[in-house]
Amino acid sequence: MSTETILTLAKVLSGAGEDEEPLLEALCQAAERQWERRLRPGVTAEDCGEAFPCAAAFTAAADLAAARGGGQVSGFTAGSVSVQARSPAEAGTQAAELRRTAWRLMAPFAVPGDFAFQGVRG
Template structure:
């Protein structure tokens, strides 16, 4: 799955030659993260399309967050943003939305509960 995630992330992020290694590592980390968050009894193959997209979006978000003066190109459309963080956050939210039915909540904590 890692190669498929990397292919999708390349399409989304348009990495420069100097970003390829970082993107590959981010894809590997995203795959591990999403695999670890899957609900019990759910495997990556059971939610394949959402899993691949979410991992690619997460890796792309990581890459964009590290860029300054981010430029995102998809086909004939280019968007330039002085802060890559805003776009990165939107990608993370989309990944969460896609995987919502298959994962446990991120960073869920009980507060103020006495037990």
């Protein structure tokens, strides 16, 4: 799987600027490894098709949104100048939605991360 493909997708999803690119690249590499570890036994990243790079990109974009923690501009008006900043709660909601999308994409291929049996995480 190409980390470059994941990075390209994550840039689009996150709207990352040039100054955020090194962090996003590291987050993409971490997301790729994370999803590889979560694959069901016998399943490879290639078996997942386009779901794998998309899920890794969504995960990296979620991590970047969480790292930003708000303060990102969510609106701008030129007449009488009005700038709205995204709150930390909005950034958290966005990150959670991105993560849910990643899990939905990988559901057929990954071991569920939210399963617990007698206190043992699945």
